[in-house]
Amino acid sequence: MSRHLRYLVPLAIFAVLAAFLYRGLSLDPKLVPSPLIDKPVPSFSLPTLKDPEAMISDTTLKGKVWMMNIWATWCSACRAEHEVLLHLARTGKISIYGLNYKDKRPAAIRWLQQLGDPYVANAFDEQGRVGIDWGVYGAPETFIVDKQGIIRYKHIGPLSIDIVNNEILPLILELESAAG
Amino acid sequence: MKNFLLVFFVLVGLGAVPSHAGVTLEAFTFETPDEEERFKHLIEELRCLVCQNQSLIDSDAELAHDLRAEVYTMMQTGRPDDEIIQFLVARYGDFVLYNPPIKPSTYLLWFGPFVLLFIAALLLLRAVLRQKKTTAPQISTEERKRLDQMLGSNPAEGNEK
Numbered sequence: 490m491s492r493h494l495r496y497l498v499p500l501a502i503f504a505v506l507a508a509f510l511y512r513g514l515s516l517d518p519k520l521v522p523s524p525l526i527d528k529p530v531p532s533f534s535l536p537t538l539k540d541p542e543a544m545i546s547d548t549t550l551k552g553k554v555w556m557m558n559i560w561a562t563w564c565s566a567c568r569a570e571h572e573v574l575l576h577l578a579r580t581g582k583i584s585i586y587g588l589n590y591k592d593k594r595p596a597a598i599r600w601l602q603q604l605g606d607p608y609v610a611n612a613f614d615e616q617g618r619v620g621i622d623w624g625v626y627g628a629p630e631t632f633i634v635d636k637q638g639i640i641r642y643k644h645i646g647p648l649s650i651d652i653v654n655n656e657i658l659p660l661i662l663e664l665e666s667a668a669g
Numbered sequence: 670m671k672n673f674l675l676v677f678f679v680l681v682g683l684g685a686v687p688s689h690a691g692v693t694l695e696a697f698t699f700e701t702p703d704e705e706e707r708f709k710h711l712i713e714e715l716r717c718l719v720c721q722n723q724s725l726i727d728s729d730a731e732l733a734h735d736l737r738a739e740v741y742t743m744m745q746t747g748r749p750d751d752e753i754i755q756f757l758v759a760r761y762g763d764f765v766l767y768n769p770p771i772k773p774s775t776y777l778l779w780f781g782p783f784v785l786l787f788i789a790a791l792l793l794l795r796a797v798l799r800q801k802k803t804t805a806p807q808i809s810t811e812e813r814k815r816l817d818q819m820l821g822s823n824p825a826e827g828n829e830k
Contacts, residue, residue, distance in 0.1 A: 518721060524762040531760075591731065617735050624760040626718035626732055 523624055523643045530557075530638050531622035538589050538597055538611035545586075545612045547638065554664045556585045556657075557632040558608070559620065561592040562600045564628040570647035571604050577653050578607035583633075583661050587611035590620045590628055633657065635664045694726075697741050708744060712737055715757060716765050724767065 525531070534546035558574060560567040578585055587608040589597045594613060601608070614620055623632070633642040642660055644652060699705040709726060715736070717728035725733050725740070736757070743753045757765045769775050808816070 521718060521762055521764045524759060617732075621735060621739060621760060624762075626761065 519627070520645050521626075523640075525624055525632075525640050526643060528640055530634050530640060531619070533612065533614075533619040533622065535588075535612040535614055535619060538587070538594065538601075538613045541594075541613070545610055550586065550634070551638050552636055554583060554636060554661060555634050556583050557588060557623070557634065558585055559588045559590050559623065559625050559628050559630045561590045561628050562596045563592065566647045567629045568604070570629050571607070573648045573650055573653060574607040575605050576650065577648075577657070580658075582658060584609045588619060588623070588625075589613050590625060591615065591617040633660060633664070636667065694737075697737075704744070707750070708741065711740055711744075711750060711753060714767055715740070715754070716767055718761055718765065 530547045530550075532547050534544055537543045537545050556577075560570075574585060577583065585607050587610070589611045591614065594615075597611070597613075601611075612619065617625075623630075627645060629647055631642075631644045631648055632640050635641050641664060642657070644656075648657070694709070697705075697708065699708065712725035715725045717723050717725050717730055717733040717736070719730035719732050720728050723730075723733075725736055740753055740757075743756065748756075754766070763769055769778060771779055
């Protein structure tokens with residue numbers, strides 16, 4: 490190595506380090522990759538939100554592509570997301586199920602009456618026990634499950650129209666066309 | 670006045686030192702002190718995902734409450750520590766562990782510092798060896814003569830010029 494070239498070594502190391510650190514600036518540490526991706530849906534059986542007598546479980550949802558949206562009335566980001574869910578429900582491309590997480594039943598029912606109801610049905614997880622099985626740590630969270638009952642996608646935080654158009658709708662198309 | 674303010678801020682600062690005092694574990698009862706130690710140790714090793722720089726023992730987040738209760742229940746039903754930890758890792762990923770496991774994706778994390786240390790030692794060794802070789806400076810006889818003159822070690826020729 491020539492004499493001049495070796496002075497470039499620290500500079501090169503600095504450049505690599507700077508590139509990594511710069512990348513780190515735009516990563517959100519709140520977004521922890523879920524170990525549930527490509528795993529079967531955690532089994533659950535809960536009363537529905539609107540009717541405490543009726544039960545909803547993962548087995549009743551087998552055989553179709555569906556979305557699980559974890560929400561609560563105390564979660565302000567869920568309100569921001571609600572418009573997007575309504576929009577997605579109107580497209581009719583996917584059945585949206587909700588997990589009403591650690592919430593109060595009357596408040597949640599009122600929320601759906603006032604803001605509109607994008608859900609086919611909601612599971613009412615008052616204790617948050619099912620939420621733990623799904624690895625929920627910050628509502629809203631959204632999962633997409635394929636026909637075999639395998640979780641294929643997770644989004645943490647509120648959905649946006651961009652995410653729906655660029656990530657979710659293409660994925661639904663792909664999963665729907667798969668044999669099941 | 671200035672001194673008073675300084676003292677004030679130092680006291681405020683001392684009060685802000687984090688401690689486990691924020692969370693009470695009174696809700697959990699244990700039959701033996703060992704059990705309690707085991708519980709505390711477990712929840713100290715597990716990260717709260719809501720406030721990520723706090724462990725389950727430190728955090729007052731709703732989820733931390735729930736997970737503490739979950740860990741407690743599992744302990745009471747006689748599940749061993751590694752099973753409890755596995756339960757949480759399966760749901761929240763390795764991120765819940767303050768102590769990351771050794772596996773291919775963490776090799777760099779675990780062994781990187783030792784590799785760097787090894788490289789640094791090699792470079793140091795090389796530099797030292799090279800320096801040794803060049804310690805005896807080469808001077809010509811002419812230079813030697815001038816040097817002797819300057820130092821006055823040869824008085825016969827010393828006051829020339």
